Amino acid sequence: MKTTISILLLFFCGMLYSQTTFSGTVTDDSGQPLPGANIIIVGTSIGTVTDFDGKFSLTVSQSPPFTIQASSVGFESYLEQITSNNQTINFVLKEGTSLDEVVISASRTPERIFESPVTVERFGLKDIKNTASSDFYGGLENLKGVDINTNSLTFKSINTRGFAAFGNNRFMQLVDGMDNAAPALNFPLGNLLGMIETDVQSVELLPGAASALYGANAFNGILFMQSKNPFDFTGISAYIKQGITSQEAAGNNQYTDFGIRAAHKFSNKFAAKVNFGYLKGTDWFATDYNDKDKTGGTRATNVNYDGVNIYGDNVTTNINDVALTLVNLGILPAGANALVPAVAVSRTGYAERDLTDYNAESVKADWGLYYRPWENDFEIAYVGKVGTGSTIYQGAQRYRIDGFSVQQHKLEIKNQNFFLRGYVTSDKAGDTYVMDVAGPNILAVWKPHETWFGEYTGAYVQATLGGATDAQAHEIARQTAETGRLEPGTQAFQNAFDKVTNDTSFLTGSKIKDNSKIYHADANYNFSHLTDVAEIQVGGSYRKYNLNSFGTIYADAENTIPYSEIGIYTQVQKTILENLKLTGSLRYDKSELFDGFFSPRISAGYTIEKNHNIRASYQTGFRNPNTQDLYIGLVTGLGTLIGGANDIGNRFIRNYSVSQFAQNNLGQPNSVTQPGSAAYNNSMAATIATGLATHNPADNGSEFIGNPNYVKPEQVKSFEVGYRGKVNKVIIDFSAYYNTYKDFIANESVVATYYGNNANFDLTGYDPQIPTSVAGLNQDTQLILAALSNNDFARYQTYTNSKTEVNSYGSAIAINTKILGGFDLGANYTYSNFDFDKEANPNFRPSFNTAEHKVKATFGNTELFKNFGFNLAWRWSDTYFWESSFGDGQIPSYHVVDAQINYRIPDLKSSFKLGATNLLGDDYATAFGTGNIGSMYYISWTINNL
Template sequence: MIIWLIGLWCVLEGPVGQIQGRVVGLPADPKELTAQLKDTAFSAPISQSGEFSIKDIHPGTYQLQIRQNNVVRLSRVVTVVANQTLSLDLDLRAAANYLETVQVHAVSRTDQSLVHAPAAVTVLQGEDLYLGESAGQLPNLLGHLPGVDISQTGTFDFNVNARGLNTLLNRRVVVLVDGRNTAVTQLGNQEWFALGLAPDDINRIEFVRGPSSALYGANAFNGVLDIRTKSATELAGGTAQFGVGENNLATARLSWGQALSDRFALAVRLSTFQSDQWEQSRTAQDPVEYAGLRPEALALNRTTTNRAGQSILLDTDVKSWAASLRLDYQATQDLQFSLEAGTSETENFVGVADIGRGHIGKVERPFYRVSADYRALHASYWRTERNTPEDEYFLASGGQLWEQSYDQQFELTYQHDFSDVWQAVIGGSAHWQDLDTSKPGDPTRRQSSISQPVDSHQEALFGQIRYQPNAAWQLVLADRFDQSTLHDSEHSPKVAINWTPQANQSVRLTYNRAFQSPSFPDFFLYAPAGVLDLTPLEAALEAATGVPLPTDFGLTPVVALGNESLRVEQIETWELGYRGMVWGSWVLDCNVYRSEAEDFVTELLPGVNPNVPSYQLPAGIPEPLAQAILGALAQALGPYYPALALDENGRPQIVLSYTNAGAATLTGFEFQLTGFLSPQWQVEWMGTYLDFDRSDALIEANAPEWTLGAGSTYQAEHWQANLKGTYRDGFYSAAGIYAGPVPSYFGLDGSFRYQMGQHWDLRLSGTNLLDRDHYAQFGGAVIGRMTQLSANYSW
């Protein structure tokens, strides 16, 4: 129906405008230089003198890109008015108008220049992307950004967050790949190894820091990471890569994109890698990896015995492959479609969660995506799935887990410019989730981690209004209403004032509110955790009283249960930021913020679930005897006495569950100073300070107080080099069963590319180049150096 309406709208034509432009700072060889309106068919060649003209453009706001050989050299948001000509003067020199020409989309769901963006945001493109060259380790390229927390807890296990409150399964940042949410359905975390993306596949990455639920809803608690891959026409040819590296890494990749006609373009991506992992076995028979770790029940890389008494081998030799196919269709100059399908499969991954480490025998992640754009209207549908056809083991307990799940979403957004002063973005979405944790092929569908199969849905409406009375001032108001079958309805307001006193200088003041929904296990967990033998206590009471008791204690089960009455976690943030050109060719970006967060979901605790009836003695027991029995139980169970409850049959059980508790205040400062010393040479410094004040001793920021970094990028005619170092303070880490100190450390990362002729280039990239062993969160693996050398052939 939506596609039909878009098609009908296509026939409605109105008055048009045009763009006349002049480009200065042209490269020595200006061949193949074009001006193009992004995501449309409107384009024009740029002459040797730098002039161009694009005609017959429908009124609206567009992103104008200056391209050379399909590489974006400059980008600027423009507004075309009916029956008028927009005149532009553009400068390709890197530092001339950096903040005006670098464009962002994720902040407001509409294209705008970086200087006018009403949020703390960092854009990565070009050479900056190659720090994530190592297969399966894309998050490494984010570790040098201000305010960003990258916790590498394993060889391919990463948690990406911003501004503290880190966990071992982070869900506080929404990660989107071409608009598709890539989170795991059951736990909400990311499986970065399954994305199958390399720097050559990525057009740009935008990291919006701070609460962002006003436009993105649940779990945009600390920000949004928006990854945009290259379209088929942006790939414009093929790249084949073969690489080797430390940890017996071997990788191969193929990316190809081609215009099949004036309307159709096709892209294919294939990738695979194999590698050892740093993860070590942690049973009582193994050497201690570092002090404070608890022994695990199951061993790695040697024969071990599961709960059923079977001999199993949990190998840590990771094998992964990914494939995708994308078709782009340009129906008219204004209407375009994009369809993509892909999948990935990974074996023998080891990761860390709050309840301990897990070994995934095999995980499959198919996905589908379709989108349609007509002028200012965007419609999209996506679906991601997760299947574990082989056993997944909890190493600490020996328990097993399976998952067959999907997430799918339909979304519609529309942007309208009422005038040069007013602009609005409105939208709505419907989201469905389904989770089944039974063993594949089990006719009983007995669940491995939740009480029963779960399906849920969420619906949302959102909107943003931007009022810009003149070139200096901008007011942004946004809000989003989310309703869900999992929790109470939420609304997430946003207010921003942006002052631009002169070109390339801006000051902003913002207020944002956001929320994070509890995970499916938080709501629906059902996990038998053993039995407690209370037979001796019952026998002692009967001996003391001389009468048989109807208490029926015996072997009392211990059960971990979810809490369907949980509330969402909340955060409110006030932020003051500055972004501007200083000292001629330097860019300074700094932010100070104060956040109030509350209603954190706790770890498993006794006596906190209102849906579980508290223990009551059978009727008919005299009051003095009843008090004696309860007193004996309290003495025997100690702090777990509140966990004594009744099951659905009225029998005693010990229940641990989750609740909401605590509040915290986070005050922080971030800065990044970037210097364009020449067209080839760029240097940068960054720093982050985080102060954490809590009302509950169980809550930790799990992040360093100080993070400092510096880096340099140099691009010559045939080679490019990138070197960045980061220092992180030590801190105390507590998440689930893991608690202990994380020492401070300094890491040095780098990349080098050398172009050998027209088709070949060599690449060397590495993280932790000084090979300083460290761990980023307590409970995680000891991280060593990881380097990769690859040869690439492009055509």
């Protein structure tokens, strides 16, 4: 027993003896401390970071001598030898350049941005702290080649290289390797449910196609956000921002943003962290009351007015048809229809501000447990994220996102040579509803559309018989039909609003219900530590969707919809002739719904005299149709949005009532059952159908048949060249690209008749002026014409591919330097354009939605005088035309200035910032139909942000 105790004591003493403690400080060459600088033992992942005062201390099991390295973003790294216990090391780091920054996204391996084979934009800790925007996410807008479309106060959509949309499913956003797109929506909700500012370590943005490494949907760009690891960044940090938003339409409203991060390294084996963020404000009011259909006028002057942000006035009908029906029913006297003009009249809708409270809110939390069993870089981590929020989203309609929630759970195993991760993403729609569906249905709760138009038409006839002019008759008719209207603010209106927004049928309600999930796994292994021949990587991914909207969004009323995708890839990277870096990548992806795709990428980077690098690349990419493109089955009062999956007919089936005319004269049953596949195999273009129904065909023959194809993936071929370099003190980054798109996913409106086979449709010999000429047509053609004339058809918006080939091209240049000793000056210019054969494809809508010219500039100094800094950011966007299924319109050019001043108090481990966005106070818009963006004025206090 004594012997055992002696051995244990000797062993314990040996352990004590083998421990080495060292400490010190890290400052820049002006003597200012560098908080958050990394201190690591070279050859290991063991290390720490400096605190707010630039101080560090670390105890390790290694015995001297060994080497440690100090590094910080934007500074040159430095090495020191530890030769004894309790040694003090004081690092002084010289400021480097942006060319020295390390990125991972371009090649899935750490490399200097200077040597990246493709264009990469990086937003590091220094940029995050000094941004003049109200948050780090908005600060990305100052990068070259980047557009941020502001949907609402808390929902911003990033776009690169054109074809912008708020539901931007051509752009991917990864947070710590997890795709944070909501399963039901297919796109990320900006930073509404993302990271809090004090936990962001770096942001990298990769514009352009990246399918060779990241697979389907890495089509027009990827945003990578990396959080801080609790092994490296410990302690408690927090921030609070308080201020106001100011908009011409909404006035001044309070704004609060709060976040806290707590991380602790319990030992060299175990660390944990937790984050919480809360934001509350008032959204930008959308008050565009111009006529959406461009016929002009206002509600007072246009009987068929349809305001952009007025909902319900899209319910319209021809009152001459109503008059004829009323005459046939004996309600109006014979011939009264001759007094009624053949004009369309719309109902009086409700303004958007009557259908939402414009509350903008975000509540999010995440947590992580990190375990390093061997105290090296081998790490096992579990991360959980949950967020909920309220905002406004604009797609084909305006959505009130209310209580929408997303949660993610990830398990990851990794070291510096590999990673293996799996995660699940789940969403719930909460109390989300569609405002421009709610408007018409609230009107219908008060007074059915048929009743309203009947009253309008009857009153018009009576007024005309009484001697009123046309304008007077329309005014009297609207006043009559509007008698008893539900007014916002009354209990009757609120009751109707509550009824509609809690009803999931879009024929009578507007609520969205969803609980869809995505299961994802991916892996990567880098063989560079095993061979010196080249750096070789292999990897793969698997994704499974499980759509579950309970039949409210998707064609999943009977069963959930599962489908999956897999992908494998490899990359070889080799430097030859000392300064020529070659990279080749190849990926194969296969969705169970489509044939597989190969996505190659080849690139070369040539370094000249260490300060200049020229690069060129060619790559292909593809975008799988998203969940809505495939399986949407959304029934509205104006028609059905039907997905383009080839099995949609098995999942979406509806019964329709057949007109009395067809029952009495054509021998048709009183109802028919029609599958959604009818939109793809027995339909015609809606515009053609309208002409036939009014006996005014523009042509005859098979051109009238408009069966669209089932949807398939989009494809792109991308060429890019670029230059990065340093000329004296000026950093230059230039890139140019040319993309060719094929099989653009697009919408096509069609109608499918309840009877008649379109395959036999033939108008040869038909003369619309001679009714008896119909008798000479075949039976199917006669049936189809009769169906169109008697409204015996279903309207569909299909998801298909355009045959149009689209080319987009552009360039961007950024210049950064220091002037007057310590002032940072940066400027960039972006050019974007596209083309296609307009004459051959007059109906194609590319929705490029990007300004041709954009200019941005920043000017600041992090140390104007001791502990005081400032930053200014200015950007200008040229006029451009916005196209979307919601509406089209010109976006005027705009200038925006953001500014901030900051002051650090090291003794309090605090920094204070006073800032303003859109300092000029001119409201502006980045898209058609959204609220104009006003100004924000705020003051923030950040504590111990390492």
